[in-house]
Amino acid sequence: MKIRVISVPVQDQEKALKFYTEKLGFVKKIDVPLSEDSRWLTVVSPDEQDGPEVLLEPSPIHFEPAKVYQKSLFEAGIPYTQFNVEDVQKEYERLKNLGVEFSVKPTEMGTVKIAVFNDTCGNNIQIVQML
Structure with a gap:
């Protein structure tokens, strides 16, 4: 087995795309409309464009348990997922400046x-540096 796609629930796909590309530095890989208000929208690391994709998945509007779960994680300060970085301090400073x-x-x-x-889309995200 290989990891190909992980999903992160987002409250607004367009806002998420802007944040994940303009702030975090990912690049858009796939953008396919699925319905009037939903797309199959993925981003990837610019360094691994054939690597794992992050699906910016619309938070289920009509599925209360998913909304409660996402909100509860956020309010508790628990990261939804994590991304590895070479230098947490450097990435922290870069992102703070943005x-x-x-x-x-x-x-x-x-x-x-x-x-x-x-x-900005309903999630805490953790960045991690292996020491």
Whole structure:
């Protein structure tokens, strides 16, 4: 088995696309309309454009358990997912300069350094550096 696509629920796909490309630096890979208000929309790392894709999946509007789950994770400060980076401090400073809001500043935890930010689409996202 291989990881091909992971999904991140987002409250607004267009806003998410802008944040994930303009702030985080991902590039759009696939954008296929599925309905009036939904698209199969993926982004990838510019360094691994044939690697795993992040599906910016619309949060289920009519499925209350999913809405409660996403909101509960966010309010508890728990990251929905994480992305690896070479240098958490450097990435933290770059993103802060772009206006990204962090709930956890760079922190060493055993063999990793982490930081957590708000993706503006209903999720906390963690960046991780292996030490």
